[in-house]
Amino acid sequence: MSTIERAQYKKNASDQKNPQVSTAATNVESVATNNSDHEGHPFININLNLLAANNMVTNSTERCQINEEYRFIKRKLLINAFGKPSQLLKNPNIILITSTAPNEGKTFTSINLALSIALEQDKTVLLIDADVVNPSIGKELEYESTNGLLDYLLGHVDDIGDVIYSTNIDKLKLLPSGSRHHLSHELLTSDRMEKLIEELATRYPDRVIILDSPPLLGVSETQVLSSLSGQAVVVIEEAKTKVSSVQEAVKLLAPELAIGFILNKSNERKRQKYGYNYGYGNYYGL
Helix, strand or coil, X not given: CCHHHHHHHHHHHHHHHCHHHHHHHHHHXXXXXXXXXXXXXXXXXXXXHHHHHCXXXXXXXXXXXXXXHHXXXXXXXXXXXXXXXXXXXXXXXXXXXXXXXXCCCHHHHHHHHHHHHCCCCCCEXXXXXXXXCXXXXXXXXXXXXXXXXXXXXXXXXXXXXXXXXXXXXXXXXXXXXXXXXXXXXXXXXXHHHHHHHHHHHHHCCCEEEEEECCCCCCCCHHHHHHCCCCEEEEEEECCCCCHHHHHHHHXXXXXXXXXXXXXXXXXXXXXXXXXXXXXXXXXXXX
């Protein structure tokens, strides 16, 4: 009998004596590989090459247009969240990202804003895939579907920490949307959701929470999320989104929000090296 055959014989004999231990060890190894770090904490590995290939914010040593644009955008949001304007807002560090209709770039904006804030020296960011109707962050960052927000709200997960995933990007954490459910509106209006948002907003004084939310028109969930947020950013596609649609959408947001607008897919942006032309502005009580 060869050395390999003897080793396999011993392994098979050990497995037959204690099959449950062998199976459990295999499962733990699988979980650690897919969704946990070496200490067993929930973990998602983000493909950094994918970010660069898709023209997203990266920790590049060279100045690039996308990084500069989101530096400009995040600065006003951070001032609202932690500066003097924060005294006028409830949960100022919770920022809702939405649009009037699908495909205007809200998820792209949510991800890049989170990546940009993660570059701050004294801030952390939690990116929540709150588009429970059509979750998109996992598709954009190419990580597998996993338990998340709705699983916690349904009571299938007891500890929210079990579905908040650390990443290989320092200071960035992710909370996936989780399992889809036909009562998503009711779950988002539940006491459990309200208490969760309050805890997330106050647990860490340096944390920004970004909610990638559904479009405003035709979906009720975003109105619920706006009542829990302190700021809202409405993404508008240039030359496509009608002014009347924007006006109609903004009326659905909670009146006490600080509201800003980002002009996305701008032709002017293509003509400038550093655009700063997303058209972000703050408005209170619209």
